[in-house]
Structure formats: C-alpha cells, structure tokens
Amino acid sequence: MNAAHPLLTCAEAKEFEASWFKDEEAREWAAMQQAGRAVAEAVLRDFEEIGGFPSAGRVLVLAGKGHNAGDALIAARRVLELHPQSRVEVCFVMGERTLRPLAQRAWRDLASVATSVSELASSGYDLVLDGIFGFQFRPPLKPAVAALLTEVNALPVRLRAAVDLPSGLDDPSAFRADFTYATGIAKTPILALPNAGRLRYLDLGFFDQPPLDPVCHLLSDKPDRVLSSTMLDPLRVLRPSQSDKRTYGHLFVVGGSRNYPGAILMSVLAALRSGVGLVTAFVPETLAPAFAARAPEAMWVGWPETPEGGLALEGSHLLREKLSRATALLIGPGIGREAETIALVTDIVAQSAVPLVIDADALQPGIVAVGKAPRILTPHAGEFARIEHAITPQTVTIKKGPLTSVQAEGVAYHSFFGGPVLARGGSGDLLAGLTAGLLAQVPNDPLSAAACSVVWHGMAADELARTHGQVAVNTTQLLNFLPIVLRK
Numbered sequence: 001m002n003a004a005h006p007l008l009t010c011a012e013a014k015e016f017e018a019s020w021f022k023d024e025e026a027r028e029w030a031a032m033q034q035a036g037r038a039v040a041e042a043v044l045r046d047f048e049e050i051g052g053f054p055s056a057g058r059v060l061v062l063a064g065k066g067h068n069a070g071d072a073l074i075a076a077r078r079v080l081e082l083h084p085q086s087r088v089e090v091c092f093v094m095g096e097r098t099l100r101p102l103a104q105r106a107w108r109d110l111a112s113v114a115t116s117v118s119e120l121a122s123s124g125y126d127l128v129l130d131g132i133f134g135f136q137f138r139p140p141l142k143p144a145v146a147a148l149l150t151e152v153n154a155l156p157v158r159l160r161a162a163v164d165l166p167s168g169l170d171d172p173s174a175f176r177a178d179f180t181y182a183t184g185i186a187k188t189p190i191l192a193l194p195n196a197g198r199l200r201y202l203d204l205g206f207f208d209q210p211p212l213d214p215v216c217h218l219l220s221d222k223p224d225r226v227l228s229s230t231m232l233d234p235l236r237v238l239r240p241s242q243s244d245k246r247t248y249g250h251l252f253v254v255g256g257s258r259n260y261p262g263a264i265l266m267s268v269l270a271a272l273r274s275g276v277g278l279v280t281a282f283v284p285e286t287l288a289p290a291f292a293a294r295a296p297e298a299m300w301v302g303w304p305e306t307p308e309g310g311l312a313l314e315g316s317h318l319l320r321e322k323l324s325r326a327t328a329l330l331i332g333p334g335i336g337r338e339a340e341t342i343a344l345v346t347d348i349v350a351q352s353a354v355p356l357v358i359d360a361d362a363l364q365p366g367i368v369a370v371g372k373a374p375r376i377l378t379p380h381a382g383e384f385a386r387i388e389h390a391i392t393p394q395t396v397t398i399k400k401g402p403l404t405s406v407q408a409e410g411v412a413y414h415s416f417f418g419g420p421v422l423a424r425g426g427s428g429d430l431l432a433g434l435t436a437g438l439l440a441q442v443p444n445d446p447l448s449a450a451a452c453s454v455v456w457h458g459m460a461a462d463e464l465a466r467t468h469g470q471v472a473v474n475t476t477q478l479l480n481f482l483p484i485v486l487r488k
Helices: 010-021 025-048 069-084 103-111 143-154 211-220 228-233 261-272 287-296 314-326 339-351 379-391 427-441 447-466 475-487
Strands: 004-006 056-062 087-092 125-131 159-163 179-184 200-201 224-227 249-255 279-283 299-303 329-332 356-357 374-377 395-398 404-408 411-417
Touching: 004 249, 004 287, 010 025, 010 087, 010 395, 025 069, 025 103, 025 125, 025 159, 025 179, 025 447, 056 069, 056 211, 069 103, 069 125, 069 159, 069 447, 087 103, 143 211, 143 475, 211 299, 211 475, 224 261, 224 447, 249 314, 249 427, 261 287, 261 427, 261 475, 279 287, 279 314, 279 395, 287 299, 299 314, 314 339, 329 339, 356 427, 374 447, 379 395, 411 447, 427 447, 427 475, 447 475
Parallel strands: 056 087, 056 125, 125 159, 159 179, 179 200, 224 411, 249 279, 249 329, 279 299, 329 356, 356 374, 374 395
Antiparallel strands: 004 224, 395 404, 404 411
16 A cells, blocks of 8 residues: 555664765755754644643743754754744753754754753753653663653653654663654654554655665565555546445445444444445344434334344344345344354355455454455454464454554554544444445445545544543544544
C-alpha cells in the first residue's frame, strides 16, 4: 500500500538519510525547517485535547548538538510565530558551543526572541520539546544528562513532546514523553518504548518517489509499516455520477442479544456512515422495532430468540435465503456466549461465501478457523491471545490497543492515530461496523478495508478529543467526526 511507509532501524535510517541528503547542506536545512514546523503544528493540534496552547505559554527546549536540536529549535520558533506572547527558554544540554552548523543556524534564528538558561523553572512549563538525542544515540546516558532528564521528568508540564525518539530511549532516566513525533522516518524503537507516549508520524515526503538504488534494499520486506492519512484519499474524491446504492455494496450484519443490545446498534450506525450502499441487520426479534426507529436507513430483520434472548439456530434460514445479495458480512457484535448462538455463528462462518468481519464474542478459535471466505478479525489483546493460534497468514487481523495495527501476511501496518478517548465501551463496535461497511465496498481487498477503517476511526477520535476533550464524551459522538476527517 502506498499509504504505508516502512519503519526502519536506526542504522537503516542513517543509511537512507545519507543517500537522500548526499551531504548537501541546503537539502538538510530544508528538511530540518520542514520537520521543525511540522513538529510545532502537530504539537499545537495535540494541545487542543487539553484546551489548547495558552496565548502566553511557557516553552522549554532541551537542545543537544545535532539535527534533533535543530528540529526542536525551529519548532519553538514556529510556536512563537503562532503565539507571539509566549516565552521560550532553551537549555543547551551539552553547551551552546557544541551545536553543529545547522543546529547553530536554527538557534541564530531563534536567539533574539528566546532565552538560554542553565537552571529550569521549578514552576514548570506548558510545553517541553525534547531535542537532545536523535536516533544515533548510544546508551548509557551520561550522569549529568540523566540528572537533567530526571529533573525535567519531575517538573509540572502540560505536554511533553519528544522529537523523533525520546532522549535516552528506555534508560530509567530517559525523557518521559506524552507524544513522540517521528519526523520523516519512523524508527523501529518507537514501537517498544514505554516512555514514548502517543506516537505521531510526520511525513516529510521521503517516500514519495521511488527510492534511490543504493537504499532500495532498505524498503523491501519490512515487517513493520506506518499508515498515513493518505489511506483515506480514495474516499475524498467525487463519486461517479452514474451510480446508485448497489454500486457501493450491501452489508449484512448479524448480532445482538437481550443482554448486549447496544453493540449491534452501534456497529450498524457506524456502517451507515462508511459510504456503503445498503445495510441489512439481523437481530433478535424483540430488538428490531426499536432499532428500526433509531436507524431507519438500515433494513432490520427480526431473528428468533433463545430463551435467554440470543440468536436461535432456527433462524438460520433467514440469512441463508438472502445472503447471495450481500457483498460482505459482519458477525459477532453483542451476540454473547450462549452455546446455541455460538453453534449458529460457527455454521454461518463455515458456510459463508462472502468476505467476513468477525468481531467480539464470535472471536473464538472454533469460529475464526472454519470456512474459506476471506475475513477480517477485530480482537483486542485478550481476544487475540485466545485466537492467535487459529489465525492463518492470509487472515487480516485488526489488533486493537493503545497502538492499533493491521496484520496480514507477516506484515504489521501500525496506525498512530487515535488515543485514550477511544478507551471506552463501544469504540470497538464502531470500528467493526466501519470496517465491514468499507469491506462491502471493496470485497476483494480486505487489507485496504481494514487499514482504511483503522485510520479513519483513529483520525475521527483525534478530532473528537480536540473538540470536546478526552473525558466528557460519548462513544457515538465519534461518528459525527467521520465526515470532518474526509473533508479536511
């Protein structure tokens, strides 16, 4: 996928950048300017989740010697351009005289409006920009740097931002970031650092053109890739004028129970926002009338119930009679774990000829392993542990968590979008419905459907948090930000 860029080891990134820049200072300076401004603007966007950057904010830059210091200094300059009443303090961790030429140039551009400090303000800062070490750092931390980072980590700070990688990597005294902004190339250590906080990938265009011959080998067969927002570009274009609802697929949804009625409704509501042409939902018959009133755009089919309120085996003919009309099938949200319902779901998955999204309590080893239809699985960590041994390499798996990834054929496509605003009941049900709705539109490409849904879901979550904060929101509010993401 062109919208997924490789994560490189630090050694590979060094080789790639050497080939890219060719020791041309003008190219390096242009990239540093681009990286610094991108960091600043990303930081200010993320500040919106906690009310926005104050008009007279206080910023601390931790500057090392090289490119990371330059990036951070340029980022501070950009913050001042947008918030001219702010105050910037710069701590040169190895001393101002150690700055390399481009970092020195970045400091000259900032020096007239910033202050160099040797002591930190005990009252704290609104923003700390960590630009001490880049990806060429080799542990351990020197005692003086470790002491400084320990002091910084103890200060009251509203947002701590690491440029590229947190200084010190996983050292006990390493910089503890709220966000880490990978500039140009995402490096593999970022995936495993507990102190990296939330991850952002700032695409500087390094992968926009075919790679140069000397570094082609660096970009092939990478097991980890990072998804970019361009994954959504196919949804941002005009639709063909000569199209109707059948052009965009027909999704069937099977799920719900008396004990878990909300999950299936949220999945259908998300599917209806995916752009799919038609949605038919099969739910327990006692739930169908209320759901039809809540979402009349879907076609609701009442299903015979077990005594406990789940889907009964006797209703299987309802799906069998209509399934040939479907281009994709979502099964699992809210079904519960009744033995009869699990047996029903196993039979449906085994017999299905259309591609599937399997979610929630349908994520059982005996279910995900049966049948031959292409499928997308949507487990969180606990569900993944339960079914991991039953997943084939051809299966597309959305592994949900603080860092959600789409896995298929030995490659993990990581999404750096979204955050703690998703840590609430129902966000997975929305993702399942969105994924299934996209799959119904591209039934021959489950990987793209999964990757697109994860990016879209995560970006909508970011917009939700920036507009309303992370705390006092409802899960379904995310749906209102799906169109905003596409139109930005």
